[in-house]
Amino acid sequence: MQTLPLIQHLINGKLVAGGSRSQDVFNPATGQAEKQLLLADKATVEQAIACAQAAYPAWRATPPLKRARVMSKLKNLLEDNAEAICALVTAEHGKVLSDSMGELQRGIENVEYASYAPELLKGEHSKNVGPSMDSWSEFQALGVTAGITPFNFPVMVPLWMWPMAVTCGNTFVLKPSERDPSSALLVAQLALQAGLPPGVLNVVHGDKEAVDTLLADKRVQAISFVGSTPIAEYIYATGCANGKRVQALGGAKNHAVVMPDADVPNAVSALMGAAYGSCGERCMAIPLVVAVGDATADAVVAGLKVEIAKMKVGPGIDAGNDMGPLVTQAHFDKVKGFVDQGVAEGATLVVDGRGVKVLGHEAGYFLGACLFDHVKPGMKIYQEEIFGPVLGVMRVKTLQEAMSLIDAHEYGNGTCIFTRDGEAARYFSDNILVGMVGVNVPLPVPVAYHSFGGWKRSLFGDLSAYGPDAVRFYTKRKTITQRWPSAGVREGAVFSFPTNR
Ligand code: NAD
Numbered sequence: 227m228q229t230l231p232l233i234q235h236l237i238n239g240k241l242v243a244g245g246s247r248s249q250d251v252f253n254p255a256t257g258q259a260e261k262q263l264l265l266a267d268k269a270t271v272e273q274a275i276a277c278a279q280a281a282y283p284a285w286r287a288t289p290p291l292k293r294a295r296v297m298s299k300l301k302n303l304l305e306d307n308a309e310a311i312c313a314l315v316t317a318e319h320g321k322v323l324s325d326s327m328g329e330l331q332r333g334i335e336n337v338e339y340a341s342y343a344p345e346l347l348k349g350e351h352s353k354n355v356g357p358s359m360d361s362w363s364e365f366q367a368l369g370v371t372a373g374i375t376p377f378n379f380p381v382m383v384p385l386w387m388w389p390m391a392v393t394c395g396n397t398f399v400l401k402p403s404e405r406d407p408s409s410a411l412l413v414a415q416l417a418l419q420a421g422l423p424p425g426v427l428n429v430v431h432g433d434k435e436a437v438d439t440l441l442a443d444k445r446v447q448a449i450s451f452v453g454s455t456p457i458a459e460y461i462y463a464t465g466c467a468n469g470k471r472v473q474a475l476g477g478a479k480n481h482a483v484v485m486p487d488a489d490v491p492n493a494v495s496a497l498m499g500a501a502y503g504s505c506g507e508r509c510m511a512i513p514l515v516v517a518v519g520d521a522t523a524d525a526v527v528a529g530l531k532v533e534i535a536k537m538k539v540g541p542g543i544d545a546g547n548d549m550g551p552l553v554t555q556a557h558f559d560k561v562k563g564f565v566d567q568g569v570a571e572g573a574t575l576v577v578d579g580r581g582v583k584v585l586g587h588e589a590g591y592f593l594g595a596c597l598f599d600h601v602k603p604g605m606k607i608y609q610e611e612i613f614g615p616v617l618g619v620m621r622v623k624t625l626q627e628a629m630s631l632i633d634a635h636e637y638g639n640g641t642c643i644f645t646r647d648g649e650a651a652r653y654f655s656d657n658i659l660v661g662m663v664g665v666n667v668p669l670p671v672p673v674a675y676h677s678f679g680g681w682k683r684s685l686f687g688d689l690s691a692y693g694p695d696a697v698r699f700y701t702k703r704k705t706i707t708q709r710w711p712s713a714g715v716r717e718g719a720v721f722s723f724p725t726n727r
Pocket of ligand 1: 374375376377378379383401402403404432433434437438452453454455457458475476477478508509611613639680684
């Protein structure tokens with residue numbers, strides 16, 4: 227039997243084994259196991275935490291500008307190695323190469339933003355807050371921090387987390403998704419090459435055992451999580467109960483409202499990418515269109531049908547393809563099950579992608595684009611996150627009706643409105659109960675110098691991911707008040723509360 231290449235942990239700057247369990251990593255385009263991943267046990271994760279703890283004092287004392295220079299070098303290395311990184315993403319996740327490149331570029335922009343950390347960490351200063359008295363607030367590192375990331379952005383989401391964490395002076399333990407772990411590992415190795423000292427960033431692969439060890443260990447001060455809502459809620463509750471700072475980003479079900487005055491052909495083009503890009507495996511994907519008026523709905527459905535017929539489904543490494551496979555057989559079965567359920571629930575399946583076969587890749591996890599019309603709020607395909615190439619169209623009479631639907635949904639990650647009416651767009655973005663809103667922008671994913679976060683059950687915690695919120699998440703405010711009274715002046719005791727009166 228052929229032995230598969232083994233993916234190891236990166237602890238204290240070295241690739242190491244650890245844990246007696248392992249699992250296969252598949253290429254979703256072929257359905258073949260191509261690598262074996264070691265799953266860290268408690269002792270391995272504790273070893274990574276110990277190394278991060280040991281590296282912390284010297285790294286915290288390193289001037290922020292020197293820490294930031296590592297990020298500038300890393301940015302160059304990521305650009306130089308983009309092809310190799312994206313080949314790993316496509317081989318393990320399945321998304322088309324151009325999409326892997328887009329994901330990496332967004333990740334690089336987070337590294338670039340982290341390289342401004344000296345500016346972001348400057349603090350606040352006030353002179354003469356009292357007689358001969360000055361006061362300032364500074365933002366100090368927390369210590370060992372950790373990140374747990376999902377499969378769908380294997381290279382970008384880790385880059386939302388650790389570059390800013392370490393540039394703020396923390397050390398880090400990353401636990402990437404066990405389904406597509408190689409790109410995050412390669413990026414961590416490039417960070418070492420860029421000059422990050424051993425132990426500042428450690429990567430442990432694993433599952434619940436690894437995550438639970440991070441959650442329980444007293445040395446871990448803060449945890450960033452991105453993944454599904456049930457796990458996000460568990461991470462938030464357990465991490466907080468163990469005294470940690472936690473931000474846990476969860477699932478989504480993003481609605482796009484199409485108004486009667488919208489530019490429908492352009493809206494249709496935008497919806498195609500937002501619904502079927504990355505096979506719908508994006509937390510900012512659009513799986514629902516809420517069309518205002520039957521004429522709008524008819525035009526959108528007709529337009530989508532035409533565009534879907536032109537889509538090319540196949541392996542992500544072939545540049546001609548628009549959409550690759552789903553990530554695993556289990557996820558394929560789940561998504562297909564949702565399509566079966568939508569039919570059983572009475573939605574109209576306008577385009578059925580269940581029969582798609584890709585020649586030469588019969589064992590790959592390919593599902594063609596699916597389009598439902600007449601989706602209703604009571605249906606499971608409306609309520610639950612499908613995370614696949616399945617778009618549902620709903621029909622409402624007014625913008626208010628569309629907004630009531632969106633506000634009542636358990637998730638509040640992203641939404642968008644297609645319209646030419648500025649007043650409607652302003653009313654929508656002002657009042658909708660969702661964290662990230664697009665106006666004629668289908669995927670309103672904030673740029674690296676804004677922060678990313680949903681509302682309702684799409685985010686547990688107070689601070690969003692990356693951008694300015696990340697600086698606050700990975701630091702503690704300390705406020706120092708300092709006085710230098712004139713030498714030789716004798717001062718009596720004061721028993722009243724000090725004021726400036
Ligand atoms: P997931 O929740 O299954 O896994 C995420 C991480 O949690 C992985 O590292 C995994 O190993 C770990 N994990 C899984 N089960 C666990 C358990 N029982 N105990 C402890 N740890 C566990 O998510 P996924 O399938 O990898 O990713 C897809 C999900 O992530 C979708 O719901 C998507 O919406 C969401 N997501 C959200 C955002 C956002 O910013 N809100 C971004 C990307 C993905």
